[in-house]
Amino acid sequence: MITGFGVAVAAAAALVAVWAFVAAARGREPGRPLLAALAVVEALLVAQLVVGVVLLIAGDRPHSMVTYLAYLVGALVILPVGTAWALAERSRSSTVILGVACLAIPVMVERIHQIWGAGHG
Template identity: 70%
Template sequence: MIPGFSAVVALGSLLVAVWSFVLAARGREPTRPLLAGLAVVEVLLVVQLGVGVALLVAGHHPGSLATYLAYLIGSLVVLPVGTVWALAERSRSSTVVLGITCLAIPVMVLRLYQIWSGAHA
């Protein structure tokens, strides 16, 4: 994994999470700009998938391949599932759901980095 890019993905997701919580505190439902922010984070996650696969093809190996692939693919699914859930009923609560969904991404990125470096924490 590329530590700098992983940090960009995690920070981008945290920024969108803060944005979601601010909107929720104001009693607003998800807005188009917020959904655009989620799309940017998802694009970053797709790039992360490409980088991860490229590193595997180049011969680099994580501590646990199966766990690494599960986190790599799973991180792509979290935002779309959370967005569908949130948009099923647009309300203040759905904005909170998006914020919580965004908080899951930095955790998954950290685990990817730990697995890649062979840490078992």
């Protein structure tokens, strides 16, 4: 995996998480700018999936293929599920849900890189 890109994805998700928590502390519901930032993070996650699949097609292999693919796809699912949950109940707590969803992304990205690195170390 490309380490710099993974760091960028994790950092973007962490920044959006901070934004969501600050908005929640101010008592704000999720607004369009926050949702747009979530869409940017999701686009980065889609790009990460594409890079991961291209590396697999090129012949590189992680230590555990099933776990690697599960984390790649799982990372894609977190934000849409969190967003659907948050939009179903628009309140200050829904903004916290988005922040927590964003905090899960750096963890998922780190695990993807750990699994990938285990097969190449």
